[in-house]
Amino acid sequence: MSEDRLSVTDHSRDSAGLRYVYPVVSRRAGGVSIGINLNPNNACNWRCIYCQVPELIRGTAPPVDLALLEKELDGFLHELQHGDFMRRVPPEARRINDIALSGNGEPTSAQEFAEVIELIARYKPAGLKLVLxxxxxxxxxxxxxxxxxxxxxxxxEVWFKLDRASEAGMALVNDTRLTMDRVSQNLTTAISCCPNTWLQTCWFALDGAAPGAQDEDDYVDFLKGLLRGGIRPQGVLLYGLARPSMQPEAARLSALPAEWLEAFGARIRALGIEVRVSA
Known part of the structure; x- marks a missing residue:
């Protein structure tokens, strides 16, 4: 394993020298997150313009070597709990916070997704959070x-991406052609299967301009529609840019002041929905 010190600005999938398992010092989690990368081919069905994955391609996860994943997860959990890996982590973050399925593409595109969850269930220590x-x-x-x-x-927990709540906004930010009706149906399904589902929203400036009033109104109106239909996410994880994009639009993106995120968060809280802001 590499001996470099880990930080919140470096989420390298190679820092543990493994295929599927990697450590992340998470600013939102406040500790070490054990990442599971089911997309080592850097393939995703979306192309978010803020994505930190280099050489991102359109596609799906390759077949998962479940035996190798099991070996890596078991071994890395043992190293974190009984080895000296934590000395590479800033002292304030030397705790295992969760196991997170994220990685270099859309994890649910793996055909073995359900089997992966069962595998994690066998090794996850009691009390350790599991996040998708x-x-x-x-x-x-x-x-x-x-x-x-x-x-x-x-x-x-499920962290369900909703960066913009209009079809034009999703096309711009996520490079996807999903309709908002489909997004609503997908979110409803996620909540029905796993009630502890949060929306995760990246809020940033593009070409120096923050999301406009229409973007905020679209988002708030989308949430109002959910609530009218009896659909209630656990809350919203609202965050800004912390690491550089690896997409062609990188130079056009910039972080927003924390107070801007807080102001938008206040509009969402006014609906009775919890908001956690990470600038």
């Missing part, structure tokens, strides 16, 4: 729903 970070676009798959229901039994 997803764009939510593949919720119609039986294997995804099966995996999410198993996550619910494990007190797992």
């Amino acid at each position: 970070i997803t764009n939510g676009s593949l919720m119609q798959r039986d294997s995804v729903q099966q995996g999410l229901r198993r996550m619910a039994q494990l007190d797992g």
Whole structure:
């Protein structure tokens, strides 16, 4: 394993020298997150313009070597708990916070997704949180729903991406053509399978301009529509840019002042929805 000191600004998938498992010092989690990367081919069905994955391609996760994943997860958990890996971590973050399915593409695109959740269930220490970070676009798959229901039994959390709440905004930021009706259906499915589902929203400036009043109104109106339909996410994880994009638009992106995020968060809280802001 590399001996470099880990930080919140470097989420390298190679820092542990493994194929599927990697450590992240998470500013939102406040500790070490054990990342599971099911997309080592850097393939995703979306192309978010703030994505930190280099050489990102359109596609799906390759077949998962479940035996190798099991070996890596078991070994890395042992190293974190009984080895000296934590000395590479800043002292204030020397705790294991969660196991997070994220990585270099959409994790639910793996055909073995439900099997991966079962594998994690066998090794996850009691009390350790399990998180799925997803764009939510593949919720119609039986294997995804099966995996999410198993996550619910494990007190797992789903972080469902919603960076903009209009079709034009999603096309611009996420390079996807999903309709908002489909997003609403996917989110409803996620919540029904795993009630502890949060929205995760990246708020940033593009070409020096912050998201406009229409972007905020679209987002708030989308949430109002959910609430009217009896659909309530656990809350919103609202965050800004912390690491540089590896996409062609990188030079056009910039972080917003923390007070801007807080002001938008206040509009969401006014709906009775919890908001956690990470500038």
